[in-house]
Amino acid sequence: MLLTKANYFANELGHEADVKMSWISRFKVRYCIGKIQKAGETAGVNMQSVNEWTEGKLKDILNRYEASDIYNADETGLFWQMLPEKSLGFIGKEYHGGKQAKTRITVLVAANMDGSDKLPLFVIGKSKNPRAYKNVKKLPVKYTNNKKAWMTGVLFESWLNKLNSKRRLSGRKIAMVVDNCTAHPQVELTNV
Structure with missing residues (x-):
């Protein structure tokens, strides 16, 4: 054209x-x-509201906490069976792709602002008892499951409640900053 x-x-x-x-x-x-790849949903964001929140309310809240007491948590999807779309290969040889595997797990990652405390990963899979964990006595992550391997409000609230009651906080009060997602319900806790 x-x-x-x-x-x-x-x-x-x-x-x-x-x-x-x-x-x-x-x-x-x-x-x-x-060539570009579009990502995210910035077109649907009201930047004036974002600026008012980050420069006003959020700043006021975070000013009450030390950097070691400000945490951020977010989920990411890990498509652990998916092959990369681009790779190296021999010129002249044909390479055909098939349907990509969409098997996924969701991983919740959380740490504090100064990086001194990284919370254990919270992994959500589809299987209640994955075969790969058959002879594993203890996982280095917290694992749970649901039908779609997605974060839900119930799972997130349960994770927050466990964090709130852990000795890890030892009476500290922390601020947990998360994105605006339906799986992140607003809850009132004593330490978080």
Whole structure:
């Protein structure tokens, strides 16, 4: 389309030369045009509300805590059977992809602001008793399961309640900063 339009404008402006793909390549480099991948939902965010929250209310709340008492938690999906989309290979040999495996687990990661305390990972899978854990006596993570391997409000609240009652906090009061997600219900706790 770009090549067709460039030829149209060249003819309209009185240029006789036929525009080639090399011109398009140089045009893209000149104006920093390339392949991109859209991510996130920034189009749906009201930036004025975000600025009011971060510069007002959030700042007031966090000013009451030391950096070691401000925690952040977020979930990420780990597609542990999925192969990378791009890789290295031999030129001239054909490589065919199949349907990508979408087997996933969800991992909740949390740490404090100064990095001195990283909470144990909270992993959510589909299997109640995964075969891989058959002879494992103790996992280095907290593991639970549900049908879709997603975080739910009940699981998140249970995780927060356990954190609230742990000796790890030893009477400290902490601020837990999380994103605006339906799985993150607002709860009132004594230490969190």
